[in-house]
Amino acid sequence: MTKLSVNINKMATLRNARGGNMPNIIKAARDIEGFGAQGITVHPRPDERHILYQDAYDLKEVVTTEYNIEGNPIEKFTKMVLEIKPTQVTLVPDAVDAITSNAGWDTVTHKDYLSEIITEFKRNGIRTSIFVDPEIAMIEGAVATGTDRIELYTEAFAEEYAKGNEAAVQPYAACAQRAHELGLGVNAGHDLSLDNIRFFKENVPHLLEVSIGHALICEAIYQGLDNVVKQYLQKLA
Template sequence: MTKLSVNVNKFATLRNARGGNNPDLIKVVKDCESFGAQGITVHPRPDERHIRYQDVLDIHEVVSTEFNIEGYPDERYMQLVASVKPTQATLVPDGPDVLTSNAGWDTVKNAGLLKEITDELKKCGARVSIFVDPDVAQVEGVAEIGADRIELYTEPYAANFKAGREVAIAPYVKAALRAEALGIEVNAGHDLDLDNLFYLKERIPFLAEVSIGHALVCDALYYGLDNTIPMYLRELNK
């Protein structure tokens, strides 16, 4: 079964737009889990424009499923993971000026850095996932680094899905199969939605986890959060 981890960044963005505590992020986390989510994802950034570092500490106190902390492995991120000890730490190559994740790591060029970081995170008891483009060479780089999982960056798949899903999915299947052969588990995330999720899972049936935030929050505006999360789960488990 592929797990659904709900990225709650967008709920924090909405809260921050007006100040105060509406929506209440802790209630959102509890509700997501009660409605069926099997994980909670956060991606704190240095400017705290959505998830704040204090939010991560607060969520850690209430989350009952898997907790995934994404981020660039700067000093503050490493300290946060060491303090919280989440189920999973997902490394992304975003600098502080990046609006949203838009590329995977070059795991060959950054092998030394990523191996050092991975070793340190594993000492905290975290499963380590590395955000990568659907490229076999990058997957093989992850194997050399010693991370547990990859997270396939799926924005190109989502962008090209309607024009030709077979072509769009092809590099992802190839990368995922190489990861499986190397003993690396496969996650996926970015721009996945109710239209393109099932086909991704159908073509990569051993997918371990998807992390979804923006599209799920947008759908919840129409369907309600209590209906939306089961809708995503159905797409994953048809």
């Protein structure tokens, strides 16, 4: 089955809005793993408006499944990842003031930059993934960086699928197939939800892992976290 990694950023956003430690991020991660999720994802940003850098360190001590840290590899982020040594680091080219991730890497233009960073992470035993748009050229460019995986940026699919355009999945299927042919693992994330995850999984081959945060946490407000995690696992089976 495709693995589910739950992004807990939005839980940290809720905590930070009031101060204190409610909801407790450590307990949330433990509970989510207990409900069956196969990974925990965090995406610390420079302004620490949701996940704090300290959260990332603290979670290292409790996550027993796969631990995925996402972010733009600025100096502070890179230092943190090398110290924590998570299962996977996902490189995302988000601007400092970005509300959320909104584009993948140009793996051709930034080949040398990405290659240098990826080499260092892999030297330290950390699996690497690059956040990319569903374009064959970007998949082929990713191979040259030495990355282990790519993560397909799925916002465009989610928007079109909600309008009834099932053909929007085709570029993702083609990119996943090409990545597999080139020896890259395939992850995906951004705006995947209970409404679209089964269709995406059934139509995109070789899908190893999805990272889902915003939709999952929103759905859990109405349906309960345990219930929602289990629904995702059923749809990804």
